[in-house]
Amino acid sequence: MSEKITVSVIKADVGSVVGHSRPHPSMMDKCREMLTDGQKQGIIEDFYVTRVGDDINLLMTHYKGENHKDVHGLAWNAFMEATKLAKKMKMYAAGQDLLTDAFSGNVKGAGPGSAEMEFAERASEPMLFFMADKTEPAAYSLPLSRIFLDPFTTTGLVIDARAKKGFDVEIHDVKDSKKVVMSSPEETLSILSLLGDTTRYAIKRITSRSGIGPAAVVSTDKLNMTAGKYVGKDDPVCICRSQSGLPAVGEFLQPFMNTMLVAGWMRGSHVGALYPCSVDNSDPTYFDGPPRICCIGFQLNDGRFQGIEPMDSKPGIHQPIDFFEGQVWDHVRSNAVKASKMMRGHGPFMPAILSPEEMEYTSRPEVLKELTKRLEKLD
Ligand code: F6R
Ligand code: MG
Ligand code: MG
Numbered sequence: 001m002s003e004k005i006t007v008s009v010i011k012a013d014v015g016s017v018v019g020h021s022r023p024h025p026s027m028m029d030k031c032r033e034m035l036t037d038g039q040k041q042g043i044i045e046d047f048y049v050t051r052v053g054d055d056i057n058l059l060m061t062h063y064k065g066e067n068h069k070d071v072h073g074l075a076w077n078a079f080m081e082a083t084k085l086a087k088k089m090k091m092y093a094a095g096q097d098l099l100t101d102a103f104s105g106n107v108k109g110a111g112p113g114s115a116e117m118e119f120a121e122r123a124s125e126p127m128l129f130f131m132a133d134k135t136e137p138a139a140y141s142l143p144l145s146r147i148f149l150d151p152f153t154t155t156g157l158v159i160d161a162r163a164k165k166g167f168d169v170e171i172h173d174v175k176d177s178k179k180v181v182m183s184s185p186e187e188t189l190s191i192l193s194l195l196g197d198t199t200r201y202a203i204k205r206i207t208s209r210s211g212i213g214p215a216a217v218v219s220t221d222k223l224n225m226t227a228g229k230y231v232g233k234d235d236p237v238c239i240c241r242s243q244s245g246l247p248a249v250g251e252f253l254q255p256f257m258n259t260m261l262v263a264g265w266m267r268g269s270h271v272g273a274l275y276p277c278s279v280d281n282s283d284p285t286y287f288d289g290p291p292r293i294c295c296i297g298f299q300l301n302d303g304r305f306q307g308i309e310p311m312d313s314k315p316g317i318h319q320p321i322d323f324f325e326g327q328v329w330d331h332v333r334s335n336a337v338k339a340s341k342m343m344r345g346h347g348p349f350m351p352a353i354l355s356p357e358e359m360e361y362t363s364r365p366e367v368l369k370e371l372t373k374r375l376e377k378l379d
Helices: 024-041 069-088 137-149 188-195 249-257 327-344 364-370
Strands: 005-012 048-054 055-062 113-119 125-133 167-171 180-185 201-208 213-219 239-240 261-264 270-273 292-299 304-306
Touching: 005 069, 005 239, 024 048, 024 055, 024 069, 048 125, 048 292, 048 304, 048 364, 055 069, 069 261, 113 213, 113 239, 125 137, 125 249, 125 364, 137 188, 137 201, 137 249, 137 261, 167 188, 180 188, 188 201, 213 327, 239 327, 249 292, 249 327, 270 327
Parallel strands: none
Antiparallel strands: 005 055, 005 113, 048 055, 125 239, 125 292, 167 180, 167 201, 201 213, 213 239, 261 270, 292 304
């Protein structure tokens, strides 16, 4: 195939069963039905419907390029139909992430998150899909920095000639809607000087400097900013291509062995540790969390997702590798619970809660209003 393939992940929380836990299976089935139609109509080449916690993730391949109205429209309609079911079943927060009645051809600014990359499919194309719940896009900045900028994580940066050429990192200022592309290794320390401020900066995209094309893309649609007020954390996804001049699958996974604190837990207002787990184990079970991260992998096969399903299985039925499922991650999970518990020990005090500007919920303006007359100047 010479034509470039586009891999799109469009995701939304349109309601779940028992608080913010898990979309009802019939909502996921409805999305599958809608995407099967889209596949028949030739809008998309292939798809896989999955979830992390209460978010439905639509993985799609097509030859239409990024931001295509038909692909975005298909995802939007799937979420609308899933919402109808959610409302009928009185699911919690039904339709939460669909912020407009007048869809204008692109999910950007309309509520759902999206990450898309267009590239020439290589002879063999191993792909990873990270999906997080109860956190924000900048949660990927630390692990992606380790993967693409840190030779103590990715030995390939030292010993693979193509990886050694480095990577271009597109950084978004999610508050002021600005972007900049910086190059590693030359500008690594300056890159980290920005990314360290996770309230403002997040990695959007990473591109190979040896001509392989895009290597990672994150959904950075800051929902709270989009809606003009906080309506929930983004629960971002990250699409990655790996191997042969890019970080190996194992190099992508390695940083998740570290326990990382991220923002967005409980009421979008707390800090908790990232808990790597399988898709099946991604229901939030402790204080609406801890923030979950899943990682599934597919090969691409001429624009189709190739998992471990039998070769003659039906289109749209796929079985990815679920990388965080196994026992090797048990001690990381247990460390994540320990770290999260430690944060919980602070109750409503910082650093367990976010800085005032980042809180999704706050009662402070009302409290201060009530106190107006009682507030006195210090002597
Ligand atoms: C939502 C989430 C939850 C909610 C919390 C309060 O995905 O992360 O932690 O923020 O359960 O929800 P409401 O305000 O709907 O009662
Ligand atoms: Mg939710
Ligand atoms: Mg969620």
